[in-house]
Amino acid sequence: MSFSPVPRHLPGMSVVVDTKDPAAVRREVEGILRGVFPSADLSFVRRACGWVEDCFAGRHPGYRAIDTHYHDLEHSLQGTLCLMRLLAARHRTGSPPVLTVRLFELSLLAILLHDTGYLKTAEDKDGTGAKYTVIHVARSAEFAAGLLGQKGYKPDEIRAVQHMIRCTGVNADLGAIPFANDAERLCGCALATADLLGQMAADDYVEKLPDLYLEFAEAAGFHHGQPVPAILFHSPEELMRNTPWFWEHYVLPKIKEDFLGLYRFLNDPYPDGANPYVQQVEANIARLKEERVSVKREA
Numbered sequence: 001m002s003f004s005p006v007p008r009h010l011p012g013m014s015v016v017v018d019t020k021d022p023a024a025v026r027r028e029v030e031g032i033l034r035g036v037f038p039s040a041d042l043s044f045v046r047r048a049c050g051w052v053e054d055c056f057a058g059r060h061p062g063y064r065a066i067d068t069h070y071h072d073l074e075h076s077l078q079g080t081l082c083l084m085r086l087l088a089a090r091h092r093t094g095s096p097p098v099l100t101v102r103l104f105e106l107s108l109l110a111i112l113l114h115d116t117g118y119l120k121t122a123e124d125k126d127g128t129g130a131k132y133t134v135i136h137v138a139r140s141a142e143f144a145a146g147l148l149g150q151k152g153y154k155p156d157e158i159r160a161v162q163h164m165i166r167c168t169g170v171n172a173d174l175g176a177i178p179f180a181n182d183a184e185r186l187c188g189c190a191l192a193t194a195d196l197l198g199q200m201a202a203d204d205y206v207e208k209l210p211d212l213y214l215e216f217a218e219a220a221g222f223h224h225g226q227p228v229p230a231i232l233f234h235s236p237e238e239l240m241r242n243t244p245w246f247w248e249h250y251v252l253p254k255i256k257e258d259f260l261g262l263y264r265f266l267n268d269p270y271p272d273g274a275n276p277y278v279q280q281v282e283a284n285i286a287r288l289k290e291e292r293v294s295v296k297r298e299a
Contacts, residue, residue: 083194110164133219
């Protein structure tokens, strides 16, 4: 399959940020946090981003560098940028519950760490981290607890980060997550929203879907007898043909209902403007549908 490239830009966003550049994302997050909390300690952003960059680069003791091609560092940075934009836009409306700077910080940690479950330990030499797809959310929560414990975070702060990470599970039961309060639950829903929109709005989302299929396929071979998406698809092309259904029947209901409709705070301007993330996702979905139609015509 071949597709026309989509420019690396989200319409409606005044700043174009290259999510392949961790420093660019960090600077943007610092600016967002400064705009919401002028007296915030921005050195926190540098530290948090540095911790995760070290983890994905293989500089965290006892772990290898990330070796998955879809769930890489950029994937986490795409979600990070979307989450910070969403929370900041919501904060400017004064909607209750009003989040503290600490919850902003814990949310940032959660989105940065939410896919560390794909990291392999130094002793793990078989395959790639994709084999952990089925259990990566639990592994991410466990990894976050270990890292944040080393950094001196309090038990309740670590639990908050873990609760937010658990929201990203494909079959997550939000009612079973023991959030400390409504604000923590809101942050978890915002994180799960950003995880979905951040990746699906990427200009190279369509091109990276074959990488996602390969991750699913490896996981299917590793978890015999357990439900893995690749079992439902026999090829990358089949996954791509079914991605519009995934958007329309899974993602949209999730972000509109389960995740409290928080995606609407990304409307620019709020509340009645266009949503640049949704627009870009729909552009990607349109590309997939067009390719599906052209293949049928050729057949």
